[in-house]
Amino acid sequence: MFIVMLGAPGTGKGTIGGILEKELGIVRISSGDIFRTYVKKDKEIGKKIEDYMSKGLLVPDELVVQLVGNRLQESDVINGAILDGFPRTENQAKELDKLLSKGNNKVNLAINLSLPDNEVIARISRRRCCPNKECGEIYNLDFKPPIRDGLCDKCGSKLVQRQDDKEETIKRRLEVYHSTADELINYYKNQNVLKNIKLGSETNLTSNDVGKVLVEELKATI
Numbered sequence: 001m002f003i004v005m006l007g008a009p010g011t012g013k014g015t016i017g018g019i020l021e022k023e024l025g026i027v028r029i030s031s032g033d034i035f036r037t038y039v040k041k042d043k044e045i046g047k048k049i050e051d052y053m054s055k056g057l058l059v060p061d062e063l064v065v066q067l068v069g070n071r072l073q074e075s076d077v078i079n080g081a082i083l084d085g086f087p088r089t090e091n092q093a094k095e096l097d098k099l100l101s102k103g104n105n106k107v108n109l110a111i112n113l114s115l116p117d118n119e120v121i122a123r124i125s126r127r128r129c130c131p132n133k134e135c136g137e138i139y140n141l142d143f144k145p146p147i148r149d150g151l152c153d154k155c156g157s158k159l160v161q162r163q164d165d166k167e168e169t170i171k172r173r174l175e176v177y178h179s180t181a182d183e184l185i186n187y188y189k190n191q192n193v194l195k196n197i198k199l200g201s202e203t204n205l206t207s208n209d210v211g212k213v214l215v216e217e218l219k220a221t222i
């Protein structure tokens with residue numbers, strides 16, 4: 001089963017995708033993780049990606065399709081994957097269909113998470129990360145605070161705020177997200193695979209609640 005996670009940054013795609021991965025045994029592919037891997041291992045491609053990400057801009061289609069395409073050829077995701085952060089545009093969604101059709105696969109479900117922008121900004125600006133490359137644990141001062149103020153629970157490093165989690169960058173990321181979100185959501189709606197889920201103060205649903213409900217629903221269909 002191939003699942004696409006849609007939604008603005010900070011809507012819980014990572015958390016919910018992580019729950020589905022653990023409970024359903026489907027590997028999660030996050031474009032952010034792929035990019036960060038390249039930033040470390042391939043200086044030339046990495047530098048390009050870093051430039052876009054630090055400005056809150058989208059990595060160009062050609063490059064992102066190539067990197068995700070490479071990842072989708074690996075043996076652990078031949079029969080299914082949860083895609084997080086890709087596709088971001090209708091064009092990327094079409095390219096994804098082409099990539100999947102090579103293995104006679106298609107997107108079976110697109111989960112669209114929505115959360116008001118002001119809540120997104122509040123959430124992300126409260127995020128803190130462990131800068132230790134061996135660790136990389138992520139915290140949230142509201143939902144998942146470290147036990148000791150400002151220090152990583154796992155390795156004791158001093159926590160930092162990532163450049164792309166700062167308020168100005170988040171606002172830019174939201175603008176970029178909204179500029180392509182509708183076409184993407186419509187694309188999956190027209191394919192009858194779209195599932196809309198509202199989070200935050202509107203419904204009082206947390207990412208964990210949504211994850212659990214989805215696991216139960218999907219277990220019945222797998």
Ligand SMILES: [Zn+2]
Nearest residue numbers: 130135152155
């Ligand atoms: Zn750490």
